[in-house]
Amino acid sequence: MTRRTLAGPDALQRWSVVPREFYARDPRRVARALLGKVLLRRSGSTLLAGRIVEVEAYLGANDLAAHAAAGKTARNEVLFGSPGHAYVYFIYGSYYCLNVACEPEGRAGCVLIRALEPLAGLRAMAAARAVPIAALEARPLLLRKLTSGPGRLCEAFAITRAGDNGKDLTDTRSDLLIVDDGSPAPRVAVTPRIGITKSAKDKLRYVIAGSSLVSGPRKG
DNA sequence: TTATAGATTGCCT
């Protein structure tokens, strides 16, 4: 597999946290702008990092597929709070999904993080996902098994509702945050969202064009 | 390579 430079604490200093104002607008614009940004997880001495390559926008009250459409509940209250906070929910009895709250406080749009390109901490991710390192080195395509899919990336980053729901992703002291590493804005493709039944034809899924690490069946 | 079903928990009606 390709050798990747491990991002140490010094690399972290070159990165800037994505500020709260970034999230305080229409989820469709936030979704597009989040592509290419980097999700960071610090757990003890281990640093996990992944570039965001696939997201979906959920629009709040007017979007029947959004959790917020039915109004504020104990489950989704983070969506109605301050932008830039993590909304983590449990789905299908087994998996967690990570969202970022958007829109100004009081409005409930969000962006679902659907796939990452692993940048640092691959061994820890592989261990969390029960993927043997030896297999990864032999077949680089197995990288997709680490973080291609909302349930997968949460498992790789050890993200849970109990541990991470409501966390501020714009706080540099947080152990879960989103940063800009200065890489240029990628070319973006837009498609319908995945895994929903309501409003299924709306084109609100954004992917980095040509990335081999987006979720779903391979198309090339 | 694509298509199907099954697992399994918490939230909402």
Add this chain to the structure above:
DNA sequence: GGCAATCTATAAT
């Protein structure tokens, strides 16, 4: 009680 913003294994082509 029903269903869900998923993933995996297994089967069929």
